[in-house]
Amino acid sequence: MLLKIVNLTHFFGGLKAVDDFNIEIGPRQIIGLIGPNGAGKTTVFNLVTGFYKPTMGKIFFQDEDITGLPPHVITSKGIVRTFQNIRLFNNMTVLENVTIARHYRMQYGITAAVGRFPSFHREEHEVEEKALEYLSIFHLDSKVHLPAGSLPYGQQRRLEIARALATEPKLLLLDEPAAGMNNAEALELMHLIKKIAEEFRLSILLIEHQMPVVMGIAERIHVLDFGKTIAVGPPEEIKNNPKVIEAYLGEGALE
Amino acid sequence: METFLSQLIFGLQRGTIYALIALGYTMVYGVVRLINFAYGEVFMIGAFISFFLVNAVSLPQPILVVLALLVPMVTCSLLGLAMDALAYRPLRQKPRLAALITAIGVSFFLSNFVSYSSGETVRSSAIAAFLLAGILLLYVLGVKYLNFPVKASPNFKPMKFVIPIVSLVLVGYLFWSARDLLVELRWKGSSFASYPVDRLITVEKIPLYKSVYITNIQIMNFLVSVILMVVLSYLVNRTMTGMAMRASKNNKDAVALMGVNVNRVISITFIIGTALAGAAGVLSAITYPRLTAFMGVQPGLKAFIAAVLGGIGSIEGAMLGGIIMGVAEQFAIGLLPSSYGPSRIDFTPLADGVAYAILIVVLLLRPQGIFGEPPREKL
Amino acid sequence: MKLTTYTILGLLTFYALVMVTSAVGIMNDYLLRIINLMMINIILGVSLNLINGYTGLFSVGHAGFMIVGGYVAGFMTTLLFGITKDTPYWEALPLFLLAIFAAACVSALVGFLIGLPVLRLTDDYLAIVTIGFGEIIRVVFNFITFKKKIGNWELDIGGPRGLLGIPPLSNFTIIFLFTLFTVLFIRNFVFSRHGRACIAIRENEVAAHMMGIPITKYKVMAFVLGSTFAGIGGALLAHFIQLLHPTMGGFMNSVEYLIIVYLGGMGSISGTIVAAVALTGLSEFLRPIGELRMVLYGILLVILMLKRPGGLMGQREFLFLLPERERKIYATQNR
Ligand SMILES: Nc1ncnc2c1ncn2[C@@H]1O[C@H](COP(=O)(O)OP(=O)(O)O)[C@@H](O)[C@H]1O
Ligand SMILES: [Mg+2]
Numbered sequence: 013m014l015l016k017i018v019n020l021t022h023f024f025g026g027l028k029a030v031d032d033f034n035i036e037i038g039p040r041q042i043i044g045l046i047g048p049n050g051a052g053k054t055t056v057f058n059l060v061t062g063f064y065k066p067t068m069g070k071i072f073f074q075d076e077d078i079t080g081l082p083p084h085v086i087t088s089k090g091i092v093r094t095f096q097n098i099r100l101f102n103n104m105t106v107l108e109n110v111t112i113a114r115h116y117r118m119q120y121g122i123t124a125a126v127g128r129f130p131s132f133h134r135e136e137h138e139v140e141e142k143a144l145e146y147l148s149i150f151h152l153d154s155k156v157h158l159p160a161g162s163l164p165y166g167q168q169r170r171l172e173i174a175r176a177l178a179t180e181p182k183l184l185l186l187d188e189p190a191a192g193m194n195n196a197e198a199l200e201l202m203h204l205i206k207k208i209a210e211e212f213r214l215s216i217l218l219i220e221h222q223m224p225v226v227m228g229i230a231e232r233i234h235v236l237d238f239g240k241t242i243a244v245g246p247p248e249e250i251k252n253n254p255k256v257i258e259a260y261l262g263e264g265a266l267e
Numbered sequence: 268m269e270t271f272l273s274q275l276i277f278g279l280q281r282g283t284i285y286a287l288i289a290l291g292y293t294m295v296y297g298v299v300r301l302i303n304f305a306y307g308e309v310f311m312i313g314a315f316i317s318f319f320l321v322n323a324v325s326l327p328q329p330i331l332v333v334l335a336l337l338v339p340m341v342t343c344s345l346l347g348l349a350m351d352a353l354a355y356r357p358l359r360q361k362p363r364l365a366a367l368i369t370a371i372g373v374s375f376f377l378s379n380f381v382s383y384s385s386g387e388t389v390r391s392s393a394i395a396a397f398l399l400a401g402i403l404l405l406y407v408l409g410v411k412y413l414n415f416p417v418k419a420s421p422n423f424k425p426m427k428f429v430i431p432i433v434s435l436v437l438v439g440y441l442f443w444s445a446r447d448l449l450v451e452l453r454w455k456g457s458s459f460a461s462y463p464v465d466r467l468i469t470v471e472k473i474p475l476y477k478s479v480y481i482t483n484i485q486i487m488n489f490l491v492s493v494i495l496m497v498v499l500s501y502l503v504n505r506t507m508t509g510m511a512m513r514a515s516k517n518n519k520d521a522v523a524l525m526g527v528n529v530n531r532v533i534s535i536t537f538i539i540g541t542a543l544a545g546a547a548g549v550l551s552a553i554t555y556p557r558l559t560a561f562m563g564v565q566p567g568l569k570a571f572i573a574a575v576l577g578g579i580g581s582i583e584g585a586m587l588g589g590i591i592m593g594v595a596e597q598f599a600i601g602l603l604p605s606s607y608g609p610s611r612i613d614f615t616p617l618a619d620g621v622a623y624a625i626l627i628v629v630l631l632l633r634p635q636g637i638f639g640e641p642p643r644e645k646l
Numbered sequence: 647m648k649l650t651t652y653t654i655l656g657l658l659t660f661y662a663l664v665m666v667t668s669a670v671g672i673m674n675d676y677l678l679r680i681i682n683l684m685m686i687n688i689i690l691g692v693s694l695n696l697i698n699g700y701t702g703l704f705s706v707g708h709a710g711f712m713i714v715g716g717y718v719a720g721f722m723t724t725l726l727f728g729i730t731k732d733t734p735y736w737e738a739l740p741l742f743l744l745a746i747f748a749a750a751c752v753s754a755l756v757g758f759l760i761g762l763p764v765l766r767l768t769d770d771y772l773a774i775v776t777i778g779f780g781e782i783i784r785v786v787f788n789f790i791t792f793k794k795k796i797g798n799w800e801l802d803i804g805g806p807r808g809l810l811g812i813p814p815l816s817n818f819t820i821i822f823l824f825t826l827f828t829v830l831f832i833r834n835f836v837f838s839r840h841g842r843a844c845i846a847i848r849e850n851e852v853a854a855h856m857m858g859i860p861i862t863k864y865k866v867m868a869f870v871l872g873s874t875f876a877g878i879g880g881a882l883l884a885h886f887i888q889l890l891h892p893t894m895g896g897f898m899n900s901v902e903y904l905i906i907v908y909l910g911g912m913g914s915i916s917g918t919i920v921a922a923v924a925l926t927g928l929s930e931f932l933r934p935i936g937e938l939r940m941v942l943y944g945i946l947l948v949i950l951m952l953k954r955p956g957g958l959m960g961q962r963e964f965l966f967l968l969p970e971r972e973r974k975i976y977a978t979q980n981r
Contacts, residue, residue: 302773354952363769371947372945375947376948379937382940575771575774617785617789623785626778631763
């Protein structure tokens with residue numbers, strides 16, 4: 013098992029944002045996490061990646077208990093995420109955004125940096141090559157030296173995924189990667205996600221607000237509503253589950 | 268026991284002054300997350316305005332006391348409004364750092380301005396204020412009736428300019444009248460001025476218990492602080508504006524959606540905070556009658572620490588934090604060995620450091636303060 | 647010829663020019679004094695920029711660290727080593743360098759002790775704690791007035807009177823070399839994976855954390871490095887103006903360094919250098935108007951934030967100050 017979450021519960025003051033959440037993700041699986049706005053999906057991500065400490069429950073990654081570890085340690089273990097509201101380093105270049113992701117894999121210390129030792133030049137050269145590889149997968153190679161904040165919205169979304177991939181994770185958490193895109197763009201992105209999952213042998217946990225988008229690529233879907241898991245199963249089953257339809261009623265996200 | 272009691276009385280007096288300033292910090296921080304470093308300077312300006320007033324007019328003591336307190340409070344709240352409108356409001360959408368730097372700039376400007384000022388500079392400032400008011404007036408009239416220098420746009424509202432113009436004229440008038448007084452007092456801000464306490468109140472000691480006594484100044488000090496805090500609690504807990512204020516603390520956008528004018532709420536917060544700081548300045552001037560341009564720096568910092576101690580953003584916290592700070596400092600002064608003691612080394616200057624020691628302890632043990640909630644960022 | 651060669655030639659020419667003109671007597675002492683002060687302010691400004699500009703922290707206590715360095719070095723040369731004006735320079739120099747090193751170490755240690763607990767909290771706390779720190783320094787240095795004989799020397803750093811009679815060991819060459827060292831050090835740091843980590847924290851702390859950057863470690867690192875160089879600057883300043891006073895570590899002085907950083911541009915070494923030179927020159931020029939200078943500084947800070955929050959240079963750099971790789975990149979883009 014790659015990721016195993018047991019009885020995860022989280023309170024914000026009196027609000028139970030996540031209520032007894034359980035999931036198991038094996039290697040090279042794409043799993044969907046859906047639910048209406050405010051259901052607690054992003055909070056699950058924040059708990060897994062260490063931004064919040066859970067009120068109750070345990071999180072295991074490759075059989076190791078990672079509950080309560082700080083985010084940068086969790087990244088180094090092989091879990092990385094993107095954010096619902098894009099969080100790029102806007103004033104840094106596109107290339108620098110991706111090299112940051114390689115930071116924890118680089119070795120040279122402060123002395124080597126200040127003295128410009130050979131190890132500095134070698135590693136900086138390597139990281140640049142590597143970063144360019146990731147950028148070319150997402151067709152961003154013509155933009156490498158532009159400030160990330162100057163890219164159009166769709167490219168910013170892609171850059172965020174490229175940056176996450178550059179940490180070489182085993183599990184990638186994507187928080188509404190298609191938000192703000194039209195249907196065609198969203199489907200194209202889903203194809204890309206499927207392709208990189210295969211190419212990099214990744215598991216992916218994908219939050220998506222619009223159901224049709226996940227239907228195509230997820231092999232299993234978990235549905236949250238008010239923090240509770242109301243359904244788990246393959247897409248076909250979820251689509252016809254009356255509880256899910258009720259939760260989404262008035263949200264207009266099912267058509 | 269006796270020394271303990273009298274130290275406690277002095278400590279409480281010190282503490283109420285810190286608490287009044289701390290309230291300003293905490294309220295503004297609660298609503299806009301801005302540390303307005305300039306409260307110490309507002310405190311100082313409150314003291315000076317009261318100083319000018321008491322020197323300038325001769326009235327019966329009771330009336331003078333009320334005026335000496337109210338006039339600085341009103342002037343300081345105008346100053347608070349002006350600070351918000353000129354320096355902070357334009358930065359509300361910018362990174363918080365920018366507002367913080369601006370706050371330091373404002374505080375630096377105010378203290379150094381007073382330090383620099385003498386009769387002559389005050390007169391120049393008065394003239395500048397009149398000139399500015401005149402220019403504004405001409406501009407408004409020009410745009411309205413002559414379409415000069417720019418054409419009036421359909422949503423041009425001349426009424427918006429009334430308050431700035433009137434306040435400029437008032438400030439100019441105040442400076443102008445202060446000028447003659449300053450020349451008479453041969454005043455130069457960088458030295459110090461003595462607050463004429465005896466014109467306000469004749470000091471009397473009222474015995475309490477054995478050698479413990481309380482002065483009528485201290486009684487007045489407590490009364491004024493308690494009244495101000497009660498009024499404040501009423502404002503915050505019982506009025507619509509107060510409710511909006513408390514709601515803004517949690518979610519400004521939601522409050523704005525409900526049709527509340529958030530900018531107005533912020534302005535009112537500034538008015539209240541600066542008025543309290545002004546009152547604290549007057550109370551402090553009556554108790555410690557030595558006024559300097561930099562007299563606000565230390566109380567300002569310490570009051571801020573008091574607010575952090577109580578839990579920044581919390582009104583009860585600011586009151587409690589201020590009192591704790593004042594009492595702790597007073598006891599330090601009382602208990603540290605002085606040069607008359609056996610050690611022959613004077614440790615009392617270290618009492619000034621008590622506040623900072625408290626700060627360090629708070630940050631290590633409970634950074635959110637007594638009543639504060641732990642900070643969390645919404646991802 | 648490459649730009650790097652020109653830069654080196656330019657620096658050598660500047661050094662030679664100052665040395666020759668002052669040896670011949672064309673350069674007067676007053677001008678040389680201003681040049682030295684400019685360079686010391688460059689050290690203090692660039693090091694503060696690492697903390698406030700590149701890493702996005704908000705230290706308001708830079709003068710505090712400066713004066714800690716100053717007192718440590720001044721105490722060592724004056725009281726510990728007993729160096730006076732008449733000590734031969736070559737005898738005093740190694741001891742002076744040792745004192746500067748000690749000053750750097752103590753400032754670093756103090757920076758670490760303050761930074762570690764405080765930088766785990768939200769950014770506002772660093773501001774208030776560093777202000778508080780300046781005040782504690784003032785209280786402490788004001789307090790140490792008593793004379794105490796230990797062996798054959800006296801512990802007396804002057805109390806409220808200040809530490810007087812510090813030997814004039816900072817000359818143009820020393821200050822020039824240390825300025826060069828500081829600028830080169832911080833430039834190379836900033837343009838490396840470590841500097842990138844700091845900038846990423848400034849740009850988006852949450853994302854930086856997620857990308858595997860230990861943010862507390864880097865915040866503390868930037869704060870400690872900046873404070874260390876402030877200590878070096880303080881040691882040089884003390885042996886240049888030959889006195890130290892407890893109030894020099896206070897809030898007012900720190901604001902001057904803040905202005906240098908924000909006028910020049912947060913995250914621009916070039917901007918800081920320009921601003922340090924300009925403001926040092928300007929304040930000499932404005933000396934006749936005395937305290938009004940401070941009033942103007944306050945207004946300047948407010949106007950700067952309102953009208954030009956990026957400062958003079960924003961985040962741009964002069965080409966000659968950049969490492970070669972970044973220079974090529976800058977040439978291909980128009981930032
Ligand atoms: N930092 C926070 N503090 C308080 N409440 C929060 C916080 N983050 C999220 N919430 C609340 O928790 C619930 C779940 O939020 P979230 O996980 O963002 O939902 P989703 O991503 O499914 O739309 C919501 O009611 C939200 O208001
Ligand atoms: Mg969400």
